[in-house]
Amino acid sequence: AQSVTQLDSHVSVSEGTPVLLRCNYSSSYSPSLFWYVQHPNKGLQLLLKYTSAATLVKGINGFEAEFKKSETSFHLTKPSAHMSDAAEYFCVVSEEEEYGNKLVFGAGTILRVKS
Amino acid sequence: NAGVTQTPKFQVLKTGQSMTLQCAQDMNHEYMSWYRQDPGMGLRLIHYSVGAGITDQGEVPNGYNVSRSTTEDFPLRLLLAAPSQTSVYFCASKELASSYEQYFGPGTRLTVT
Numbered sequence: 361a362q363s364v365t366q367l368d369s370h371v372s373v374s375e376g377t378p379v380l381l382r383c384n385y386s387s388s389y390s391p392s393l394f395w396y397v398q399h400p401n402k403g404l405q406l407l408l409k410y411t412s413a414a415t416l417v418k419g420i421n422g423f424e425a426e427f428k429k430s431e432t433s434f435h436l437t438k439p440s441a442h443m444s445d446a447a448e449y450f451c452v453v454s455e456e457e458e459y460g461n462k463l464v465f466g467a468g469t470i471l472r473v474k475s
Numbered sequence: 476n477a478g479v480t481q482t483p484k485f486q487v488l489k490t491g492q493s494m495t496l497q498c499a500q501d502m503n504h505e506y507m508s509w510y511r512q513d514p515g516m517g518l519r520l521i522h523y524s525v526g527a528g529i530t531d532q533g534e535v536p537n538g539y540n541v542s543r544s545t546t547e548d549f550p551l552r553l554l555l556a557a558p559s560q561t562s563v564y565f566c567a568s569k570e571l572a573s574s575y576e577q578y579f580g581p582g583t584r585l586t587v588t
Contacts, residue, residue: 392574404518404579462523463520465518467515467517468515
């Protein structure tokens, strides 16, 4: 069965400094991996996804993530944080199952950006 | 193209009452699901469906019922509301294969007193 661990519940960075949000996963097969962002009192928006093509995935708003199979990691990065990046971020793993597929969410990482 | 819509946006129930949260999508997606979001726990899957007439339980199904009579609609029913069901509920839909992203509705904030 798949699972997702987001290693930090809260991350605080200064505006203009790099962002690193860490995600480890476990999966029996070749997973698809996603990062979603949720701004306060809003729904969830897809940032990026990995589906067994290039291991370095670029997403919206300057975010990217690298799939490392040997480390079972899918960390989210951004070179320079902006105030508008303050939100909660979720790492998600998805696997094909016999009947459809199942998605598992991490517990979330709240990103705070200081001016 | 409205995407995934949910009604109501907010709801307050008394313990023991019942209600139905509505969810509809206009993207012809086969896969639809309901999640609840609680602080520090991410989103937990309640029920999901891979097509009309087919539903299955997720991680936290107790106290909730679903049905899928059409591709477009996937209502979630609370039969006897309890304070533990106070949460934010999200409906989502996607293409069936695992590589496709989910599209989320705006959420329903439910309080059970």
